Amino acid sequence: MKKTVLFFGLLFLALTGANAQTFRGLDKSPMDMAYYPDDYAHDRKFAPAKIGTDKAMVRIVYSRPAKNGREIFGTKLAPYGKVWRAGANEAPEIKFYQDVTFGGKKIKAGSYALLTIPNETEWTIILSSDVDQWGAYSYNEALDVARVSVPVQKSDTVLENFSIQFAKKDAKTATMYLGWDTVLVAVPISF
Template sequence: MKTTFLWMGLCLLAGMSVQAQTFRGIDKSPMDMAYYPDDFAHDRKFAPQKIDNLPAMVRVTYSRPAKNGREIFGTKIAPYGKVWRVGANEAPEIKFYKDASIQGKQIKAGTYALLAIPNEKEWTLILSSDVDQWGAYSYDEKKDVLRINVPTAKATEPIENFSIQFAKGTGNQVLMRMGWDTTLVEVPMVF
């Protein structure tokens, strides 16, 4: 009887080690999440006083590629004049927890793919109903929910990893800030 249990235990351990070896390695562009209010999910649980009992308004889930000494915008990584997935891997998803407006255009609460057409002096920001797409390879303009132009600015020093963060604007305004290399973009949203 003891031998049977020992044998079953060894088989179980051997099976677990085989399964553990099937995981793929760490992604070069790790996934991240940005909320408004900033760090909402964490603070809701551990520091509710930091979010002043505000509900979540918007969240972006995206991958953060690294610059790694490369030129970024206007190259094959993020070519000017072509639809780009705003990060790496899957197209980022932006979730609006409540209706909002961007440049006076109404956005219904829901989840959208976040894409852009970068250019040197401005980006065309696109929200698409086509979520769960890899990159922007299957981009279909007919599924655009929003298209706006926002100016670019220069960062004082290069930003190594593509980053998105939300900040409080004036009144009911929330600012979505994106930056990579020496390019910055700010998108005001009203809730």
């Protein structure tokens, strides 16, 4: 556990500027959820004064596979150029509580499957209307709502578990980070 926390703490320290992102330590469940604003559901229940009048903007539910010494990207686990479910088990489900701009594309409030196409230098991030799918085995491009391309950032430190996290940029924008192994991608979101 200490090694995992250390990985999170050291993750992407080599990156400079606004693109650097540090991931929190893991909770015990391999299924995780990230909100923007951060910890919205927890604070709504246990610290309502902390969130004030803020409302949730986006939530994502996903499973966190572990690296376990394996090569990740460009292998059978997450092949380059093929649709990947961004995690393990079911495709992640992302819910926007209001209309947003996701990676420069206008997206209506609602729930979508989050899929990716990893490549060495950039990823395609896909929002699909086909929620509740196991992996990306039943992926149907005709159900794509949006596709955005984002550059890959590399790090010398290793993130042991796949993770997704949101970070506030300013009052109207946030960044969704996806990271695993030595790979990090960032998608801007405007509210």
